[in-house]
Amino acid sequence: xxxxxxxxxxxxxxxxxxxxxxxxxxxxxxxxxxxxxxxxxxxxxxxxxxxxxxxxxxxxxxxxxxxxxxxxxxxxxxxxxxxxxxxxxxxxxxxxxxxxxxxxxxxxxxxxxxxxxxxxxxxxxxxxxxxxxxxxxxxxxxxxxxxxxxxxxxxxxxxxxxxxxxxxxxxxxxxxxxxxxxxxxxxxxxxxxxxxxxxxxxxxxxxxxxxxxxxxxxxxxxxxxxxxxxxxxxxxxxxxxxxxxxxxxxxxxxxxxxxxxxxxxxxxxxxxxxxxxxxxxxxxxxxxxxxxxxxxxxxxxxxxxxxxxxxxxx
Numbered sequence: 032x033x034x035x036x037x038x039x040x041x042x043x044x045x046x047x048x049x050x051x052x053x054x055x056x057x058x059x060x061x062x063x064x065x066x067x068x069x070x071x072x073x074x075x076x077x078x079x080x081x082x083x084x085x086x087x088x089x090x091x092x093x094x095x096x097x098x099x100x101x102x103x104x105x106x107x108x109x110x111x112x113x114x115x116x117x118x119x120x121x122x123x124x125x126x127x128x129x130x131x132x133x134x135x136x137x138x139x140x141x142x143x144x145x146x147x148x149x150x151x152x153x154x155x156x157x158x159x160x161x162x163x164x165x166x167x168x169x170x171x172x173x174x175x176x177x178x179x180x181x182x183x184x185x186x187x188x189x190x191x192x193x194x195x196x197x198x199x200x201x202x203x204x205x206x207x208x209x210x211x212x213x214x215x216x217x218x219x220x221x222x223x224x225x226x227x228x229x230x231x232x233x234x235x236x237x238x239x240x241x242x243x244x245x246x247x248x249x250x251x252x253x254x255x256x257x258x259x260x261x262x263x264x265x266x267x268x269x270x271x272x273x274x275x276x277x278x279x280x281x282x283x284x285x286x287x288x289x290x291x292x293x294x295x296x297x298x299x300x301x302x303x304x305x306x307x308x309x310x311x312x313x314x315x316x317x318x319x320x321x322x323x324x325x326x327x328x329x330x331x332x333x334x335x336x337x338x339x340x341x342x343x344x345x
Contacts, residue, residue, distance in 0.1 A: 043115065045082065046108050048075045052087075053105050054190045057094035106206065109189075113325045125330035127158035134335050137166040137184060138197040141244075141274040141294040142318055146197065146212070148297075149342045157338075166193050167273070170200075172249035178202050188323055194332055197339065199316035208327055210320045210336070212343025213293065217254075217313040218306040220290035220299065222282050233263070233310040240268040242288040244277055254289050257313055278302040289313060318343070 051061040052072070062072045080087055083104070088095035097105070136143070143165050154161055166187070170180035181200045187193050188207070201209050219236070221227055227239055243252050250267035258264055269286060271277045274294060281288060282302040290299075295306045320339050327333050 042078070045075055045079045046112055048072060049079055049087070049101075049104070049108055050112060052076065052095065053097060053101065053108075055094075056096065060094075109323075110325045113328050116329070125334060127161060127331075127334055129160070130158055130331065131160045131162075132331055133162040133164060134195075134332070135164040135166060135193040136195055136197060136335075136339075137168040137187065137193040139168055139199075139274075141291045142197050142199075143167075144275060145291075145293050145297055146339065146342050150338065153338055153342065167246075168196060168198060169246045172245060172247040172251075184321070188321060191326075194322070194326070195336060195339065196321040197318060198321060199318055200321075201317055201319050203321060206324055208320075208322050208324045208336075210340060211317045212320060212339060213318050214315055215291050215293055215318050216315045217289040217309065218292050218295065219287055219309050220278075220281055220295050220304055220306045221287045222284070223303045223305050225285065225287065225305075227287055228305070228307055231307055231310055236287075236310050237263050237265045239265070239287050240285065241265050242269045242271060242277060242280060242284075242286040243267050244272070244274050244288070245270045246272050252289075254313060257311060261311065278304050 048061070048065065051064050052058065055061045055064060058072050058076070059069050062069045065072065067075075076088065083100070085100040086098055087101040088097055138146070147163075147165070151163065154163065168184050170177070171183065177200050181198060184196050184198060184200075185203065185207075188196055197212065199215065201211070203209055219227070219231070227235060237258065241254075243250050243254075245252065248270050250270055255265070255267075269280065271280060274290065275298065277288060277290075278298060279302060280286065281304045289309065290306060292306065295304065299305060320336055320343075322332065322336055327336065
């Protein structure tokens with residue numbers, strides 16, 4: 032990337048600046064993130080452009096967009112900075128028993144609600160001062176391609192808005208490490224004593240009033256695509272923003288809903304919500320941890336991923 036003469040006068044902070052602008056796509060926001068003035072960032076960008084022989088970022092009314100050269104450099108620059116951070120961090124190796132770090136995990140609530148109880152128990156016993164933050168992740172509604180549906184999640188991982196994602200998707204580029212924690216499938220959830228349990232056929236299923244979990248309020252989900260393949264449809268009478276809230280609704284109505292089996296087994300009982308196998312196959316999903324490979328050079332993050340693997344297998 033740099034010739035021998037350039038390297039002698041290169042400033043590592045310029046690469047930090049490059050990464051900030053690449054992620055923020057805005058000089059002002061990059062300045063705030065780096066605790067610098069906008070003029071200092073502009074001056075640094077000018078030095079970087081001269082050093083690399085490319086404009087790197089082009090102005091637009093809403094900020095800046097990277098050139099092809101900047102896009103090409105983004106991953107190697109991220110790897111360089113990650114290695115530098117690892118070298119600096121190695122002066123004080125990560126010790127979970129003494130660490131006071133906070134890790135951010137992104138996951139749908141049906142996944143985080145399954146993983147959190149055993150995960151927090153392990154953290155309490157092995158890393159009592161480590162804190163956890165959860166980001167609620169859901170795919171974009173209405174996207175036919177899973178790759179597109181989870182693209183926001185990928186962007187958040189690359190911008191370090193979260194440390195690890197745990198999602199039902201594995202079609203990631205090779206720069207990501209993907210590990211399966213457990214396999215999940217969907218069953219029909221309903222209040223105890225619901226009449227559908229006595230006549231759980233496909234015709235009866237389609238005749239019921241359904242609830243769909245949709246953060247955006249979109250009533251069309253994967254179940255509708257499965258039904259459409261068989262020339263069938265259903266009435267979605269209600270959408271709710273998350274699975275946990277949906278349990279309270281199912282407990283007090285005659286609505287039914289497709290729910291993750293493991294989530295329902297863990298949390299349905301205290302709401303009086305039960306589940307039975309669906310009259311049509313909804314499919315199986317691998318619940319995976321997703322982390323940029325370069326980020327795993329962080330010993331603390333590698334520890335967290337290992338803990339999640341233990342949790343998923345338990």
